[in-house]
Amino acid sequence: MSLRIKLTLALAAAVLVGLLGFYLQSRLQPYEEIIEHGPAPEAKANPYLAAEAFLREQAIATRRNDDLEAVKGLPGPGNTLLLLSDRSRMSPRQSRQLLEWAASGGHLIVVAERLWDEEARKSGDLILDSLELQQYETDELTAEDASKAADSAAAEPYPELTKLYLENEQAPAYLAFDTGYHLYDAGNRAHAWANSAGATHMLQLQHGDGLVTVLTDAWIWQNRKIGQYDHAWLLWYLTQDSAVTLIYRADHENLARLLLKHFPQALTALLLMLALLLWHHAQRQGPILVPASPARRQLQEHLRGTADFLLRRSGPQRLLQSLQKDIQRRARHRHPGFERLPVAEQWQVLGQLSRLPVNAISQAMRPVAAERIRPLDFTRQVAHLQNLRNAL
Template sequence: MSRRRQWLLGSALMLGLALFGLYLLSRIQPYEETLEHGPAPEAQANPYLAAEHFLRQQGLQVQRSADLRLLASLPSAGQTLLLLGDRQRMSPRQVERLLAWTAKGGHLVFVAERLWDEDEGKSGDLLLDSLGLQQYQSDALDQSDDEAEEPEAAASAYPELTQLYLENEDAPAYFGFDTAFHLYDADNRAHVWANSAAATHLVQLYHGDGLVSVLSDAWIWQNDRIADYDNAWLLWYLAQDSAVTLLYHAKRDGLFSLLLRHFPQALLALVLLLGLGLWRVGMRQGPLQAPASPSRRQLQEHLRGSADFLLRRSGQHSLLQGLQEDIQRRARHRHPGFERLGVTEQWQLLARLTRLPSRAISQAMRPLPNQRLSAVDFTRQVAHLQTLRNAL
């Protein structure tokens, strides 16, 4: 093919590709698509992250803690402590310190964790029992008593929502508490409470110079619910004009998960290195010894192996008794009626037949002892019996 023809063919191909590209561009329609990646890792690890951001936006000072050791340095006046974590391991000493901190002017907000046990006369929630508060399941309450105590809530247009009435306000605030639980003020100390149509979910009472607010649940302040109804407003209302400390255990990634996320190649190399190390330690030292060839084995080895097996399986007495029986069988063959003779006469006959001394006969045919023989005595006894048997 001439150079001119190659140039023309290449130009035609380039022109065709350009025309095809223009056609594709004319058919492309731009569009926008929003991809939902879900909550950020910080929000997944911290269920109250939105609550922290909301309080900071209201101009409040907010800090987070994971245990009660901060009480030693936390002032009471002008402080609100939101105890939202699990309190099952809280000791009576810790409860006393927490209530003493509150009595000095602090505001304690916590969640009731246990149901009241009528038989034991307590719930097991040390904070709840110390304040004379009791928690029940709403479906276990007497409906007539509920209606008598809460006429305004029963007449509400939103019976599933919890309502809080404030002075100088025409309409209540609404919260999304779980209506399955009910708080009861057994000592009649509460001065503020919030009810749904079925139960009470917020109780507030004075404790010394401080204030205690008890909730039936704190789910209304988690990331996915704080924006519902007036849930965020209630958090601000309880914490207003104070510094806030949130006490709970946020989920933290462990060391292995962090290494797996950021250094997967290093972990893979470490696993391979450990595997090679174990393989190296487990290697045999020296070449493998090949099994002996079956054609090499002699009859003597088979006999020795069979004897060792019988000795381990049946014991010494079985082998010695077998030899004595073999001698008696040969004696009966050479002298019919041998079995009807006495022991002394049998031994005398064996001495005549074998021309062995009576002492050798007695040593070979004497009754076997009950105890196990030593290796030397066993070998000597077998030799006596074989000598006697070979002589018949």
Template sequence: MSRRTVWWLGALIVMLLGVLSVFMYLKARPYQEVVDHGPSPAAQANPYLAAEMFLRERGINVSHAESLTVLPQIDPRRHTLLLFNDRSRMTPRQVDQVLNWARAGGRLVFVAESIWDEQTKQSNDLLLDRVQLHQSLSKDLKDSPPVPESERFPKLTRLYLEDEDAPAYAGFDTDFHLDDPKNLAQAWANSAKATHMMQLPYSLGSITVVTDADLWKTTAISQYDNAWLLWYLSADTDVTLIYNTVHDGLLTLLWRYFPQAIVALLALIGLWLWQAGVRHGPLQAPAPKGRRQLQEHLRASADFTLRHSGQQALLQALQQDVLRRARLRHPGFAQLNVAEQWLALSRLTRQPTRAISQALSPVSKRRLSSADFCRQVAHLQTLRNTL
């Protein structure tokens, strides 16, 4: 291929690339695309993050905690305490602490957690019982009023305020109902068939009880007037929100951020266990059965009985064997008293009565020395062999 042909081919390629670039430039159109990566880690860890941000935007100072240990540091005046955590382990002392805080001027808002039991006249919610309100299932209401046809939102909870023509609507769970048997509540909010929020004065403060707090979580706070209701309950105060936060454990975090290190550590542990379990040297072969004599079996049996039953069992067995042989040699031996039995044994074995009494006396529970034990066994064996 000549040099001129190479130049022409190169120029053609450059021209084609230029035309392609101009075409793509004319056809290309810029656009924007929003990629949803889901909730942020902060939102996943805090279900009430949107509620906190909403209150902060309205000039309310908001803090949160996971337990009531912060309560002594909170001034009840012009302060609202939102108890949205699990209170199944709340103690009577903690209940008194919270109620004393509300009595001193604080606003308390908490969720009723248990159903009232008519038989036991209590529920499993100590705080709810102390404020003398009851919670029941809406389906168990006997005299529920009929839903009027003019009601636009029968499943929403309505809150009527003074000087307001229209009510505020909130998305409480309508499966539960609050009852006020003592007529202590001064304000309440109802759906078409049940009551889902009650507010009652408590000395210098106030207590608000709701059937659930899910309407203030991030997924629901923007619906209806849920956010406004939270602001209404905590307006002109500072807010402390108490709820349980689920934290990942140490092992979960280690596996998430250091999986290779954990796998390597497990492999090293496995190799060390394998190396530690390897035997050094050949296995010892079992002894041949031909070398096991009767004497060895008897000695092994005696050693086993001595270890597990003690000296008393062996001595008592020898004594019983002596008495058994005496009964065979002397008719009526079993009907004799002890002294007569010893005299009969003395005549049969030609052993002194003193030796026989020492050999057949009840065995002491005290452990004998090796010499005394061998001497006692020898005496019994002599008597047994003589009979």
């Protein structure tokens, strides 16, 4: 193929590619598509991440803490403590510390957790009981209260929303609290409150030199709801001109609960392994020995067994003393008045009767030591005593 033909074919191919590209470009239409990946891991781990970011945007110093003991080193004046964590395990000492901190000039914001029990005359919420505040379900309100709530709802444009009225403001702030709960100020101490058509959802009272604000719920400040209505504004209003410490996860689970929650299969396998290990070490090693037949036992075996029993039960000192008493008994039988002689004369008499040297007799009849006897010394003294007894 000539060079001219090759150039012609290449030019024709380039033209075709250009025409195809122009056609495709004329048919393509650009568009934008937003793909939702859901909340970031930080937002999933912290339900109040948006609230923290909002406060920092308002130039409010904000820090997060997961320990109730942080209040010990926190000055009261100029500080707000947002306690949004579960308080079911709070001790009376911790509750007392929080109220004392508020009385020193701090602002404590908490969520009511327990319902008032008329029979027990308490709710079990240590902070609410100390402040004489009571929480009820709105369904449990009296008929008179329900009638007032119905009349109020008829006059309200948004009966499901909670309204907070401020002085010198034309319109109230609207908040979406859970209308299923109602706060009651039994001690008549509150100076500010926020109500829906049928219930009260926020109470604020003076406590010592500080403030305590109680809410029926804090969901309005979570990531999904803080941007609704006036939720963010209420957070700013309650914390303005102060530094904020946010505690929303103070109910730490112990190690056993965390392991059971996250590693149940591993714990089950570990328990099975321990059970198998105990079973393995508890079983007998080797075949079980069959007891010997009584018919084959001889007198020598009985004597050896009796001696072993006496040695374990009474000790070597008792056996040596028994042999010495037996020798003295034989000597009294052959030499009357033997027991009244001095020890040295007794040894001479034993030497005359047995025809053994006094040295051997002294080794055999020496007093038995109270301390532990070595096996070699015990065997040697028993041999001397047996020789002396056999010679008598």
